[in-house]
Amino acid sequence: MKIAVIGAGGMGGSFGALMAQAGLDVTLIDTWAEHVDTINRDGLLVEGALGRRQINVSATTRSNETEWADWVITFTDSNATRIAAESAKAIIKPNGAAVTLQNGVGNVETLVEVLGQDRVLGGSSMCSAAVIGAGHVALTHSDFSSIGELDGVESERVKELAGFFEQAGLQVKIDPQITVKIWSKFLLNCGINAICAVTGMRTGEVTRIPEINAFMDRIIDEALAITKAKGITLVDPDVRKTIKTAAHYRFNKPSMLQHVTVGRRTEIDAINGALIREGKAHGIATPYNESLVAMLKGREQKRIRDVHEPELDYDAWESKIADDALPPTT
Secondary structure: OEEEEEOOOHHHHHHHHHHHHOOOEEEEEOOOHHHHHHHHHHOEEEEEOOOOEEEOOEEEOOOOOOOOEEEEEEOOOHHHHHHHHHHHHHHEEEEEEEEEOOOOOOHHHHHHHHHOHHHEEEEEEOOEEEEEEOOEEEEEEOOOEEEEEOOOOOOHHHHHHHHHHHHOOOOEEEOOOHHHHHHHHHHHHHHHHHHHHHHOOOHHHHOOOHHHHHHHHHHHHHHHHHHHHOOOOOOOOOHHHHHHHHHHOOOOOOHHHHHHHOOOOOOHHHOHHHHHHHHHHOOOOOHHHHHHHHHHHHHHHHHHHHHHOOOOOHHHHHHHOOOOOOOOOO
């Protein structure tokens, strides 16, 4: 049984390496050449919630055109989901299947569009992880991951996949309402991630500032209104309390904050940006989420410039744009 993990960052690297250590045939696929080279030379160093271990696992920067994978697990950020889906299509066997445990919404739909609904499972994970450096990741928090067939059937293949997770020492649940589970995790991400990324604060810090705590409530208000409009019945009877508790009692760095810090594009368009699109589709105003997305877009662009580009000569820039027209008023 051959498993391909597309996206060998904090989550994909940790999950894939732990499965490889458990004796499963795993190949990590990632575009970061230095990371892949280090893994192939030294193994992947995984530290954090499950201890520290150097694990030998195969890695590559390319997915070839040969149909070799029985399972594909996608762990890329949401900006690369379509590319991951096309890569999966090239390597997955005719009777193989793919599962996504990515953040945000729209990932399942993209995989279904490319692979067909009968070859896609949904998933969501409450684990958190981080990339420390090339060949080095951390599983910063270990919790349950949920997987399930899109039609809710507890199939033999979903039980097989759950068995792989358990073999690797990862907590897993088979969820017959996996779409609801994905949406629940999506609401959690909407309420926390972008606020941390904009402020630069960890989760437990933001709820301790009254103004930011109140702002978080308004973000959650809009998210719950859209959830109701979509007809999604959440299992959690008090989602607001769950989100606030997750933020208040932990001090992790959400992936969006990690991305901004190192000058990477964030997943904001698949999280709060997706919420705004859903709001427009259902006629629900989302001014707080719109404000948050706008501020993060600015923060994101500034960090990308700071990290990857030469320092701007603002005087020279100003002299060139003196006659530029003002942007439109919306």
